[in-house]
Amino acid sequence: MDLDDLDRAILRLLAAEGGLAAGEVGRRLGLSQPAAWRRIRRLEEAGVLAGLRVDVDRAALGFGVTVFLGVKLATKGRVSLEDFERAVGAIPEVQVVQHVLGLFDYRLRVVARDIADFERVLRRRIMTLPGLGQVEANVLLTEERRPGPLG
Amino acid sequence: MQTDETDRRILRHYLAEPGLARAELAERAGVTQATLWRRLERMAGAGLIGAPRAVIDWRKLGYEVEVSLRFTLDKTNPRAFDEFIGAAREVPEVVGIETFLGRVDVRLNVIARNMAQYQEVYRARILALPHIAEVEALMLIATIKESEGLPL
Numbered sequence A: 001m002d003l004d005d006l007d008r009a010i011l012r013l014l015a016a017e018g019g020l021a022a023g024e025v026g027r028r029l030g031l032s033q034p035a036a037w038r039r040i041r042r043l044e045e046a047g048v049l050a051g052l053r054v055d056v057d058r059a060a061l062g063f064g065v066t067v068f069l070g071v072k073l074a075t076k077g078r079v080s081l082e083d084f085e086r087a088v089g090a091i092p093e094v095q096v097v098q099h100v101l102g103l104f105d106y107r108l109r110v111v112a113r114d115i116a117d118f119e120r121v122l123r124r125r126i127m128t129l130p131g132l133g134q135v136e137a138n139v140l141l142t143e144e145r146r147p148g149p150l151g
Numbered sequence B: 001m002q003t004d005e006t007d008r009r010i011l012r013h014y015l016a017e018p019g020l021a022r023a024e025l026a027e028r029a030g031v032t033q034a035t036l037w038r039r040l041e042r043m044a045g046a047g048l049i050g051a052p053r054a055v056i057d058w059r060k061l062g063y064e065v066e067v068s069l070r071f072t073l074d075k076t077n078p079r080a081f082d083e084f085i086g087a088a089r090e091v092p093e094v095v096g097i098e099t100f101l102g103r104v105d106v107r108l109n110v111i112a113r114n115m116a117q118y119q120e121v122y123r124a125r126i127l128a129l130p131h132i133a134e135v136e137a138l139m140l141i142a143t144i145k146e147s148e149g150l151p152l
Helices: A005-016 A022-029 A033-045 A081-089 A115-126 B005-018 B023-028 B033-045 B082-090 B117-124
Strands: A051-054 A065-073 A092-100 A104-113 A131-147 B047-055 B065-073 B094-101 B107-112 B130-146
Touching: A005 A022, A005 A033, A022 A033, A033 A051, A033 A104, A033 B130, A051 B005, A065 A115, A081 A104, A081 B130, A104 A115, A104 B117, A115 A131, B005 B023, B023 B033, B033 B107, B065 B082, B065 B117, B082 B094, B082 B107, B107 B117
Parallel strands: none
Antiparallel strands: A051 B047, A065 A104, A065 A131, A092 A104, A092 B130, A131 B094, B065 B107, B065 B130, B094 B107
């Protein structure tokens, strides 16, 4: 999909405040409500605007630890990727599962209440996954989303 | 602030699907819309949840390549983290920056339209970032699950 400057301005605005109504978007960018609505609708229909996300203070909600795991499958070719993905995707503490190419086969983002809770998830849920091989853990300290190439 | 079972039930449904209409969310959480509104306002006021943000699907905008770059920094320089992150913020193709405790110090999420453009960004912008000791790349094949949901 091709974007013009107004589309990019709309994306920048909604990426910061996703809950804005079309009228408010229009007001801030000097568009009429119907014109802003049509453009937002077009971005949604093209799938460029792919829903909403909410930033959460995980620590305040009792989830003080977020860990990224790099996972290598032990027996490539013999374990079905679908089986692994289904099993790992069903773990409630696993927020993100990405199939990657490189040093690891999968990246997982795991939330836990504290380090002891993380150890429980790792031992009981992760280490028992079908076909699991080497695992590397890195504890998340800070994260920041950037606006990306929107001009 | 302390959350109770009702707050957590609302959050469970809200975080799983933040785009849900308020009426539908209230029904799923088993509360009235007035209660839902009040509880969400209170949790937002206490900083537990932020304002919703739109998710941009970069692939739909022609960014076919997404790479996770994992860096080890030269920590003999005390300003290594700040200077590296400051410079990484200046690269438009960097859509995410994370810092870690572990073998990896910093991860950058980088998008590009195709491999040729990725190569250009990597060579001209990424390798030019200060204090890099080591870099590894993981190329994204598919995202199987992505959720902000918490096992509340």
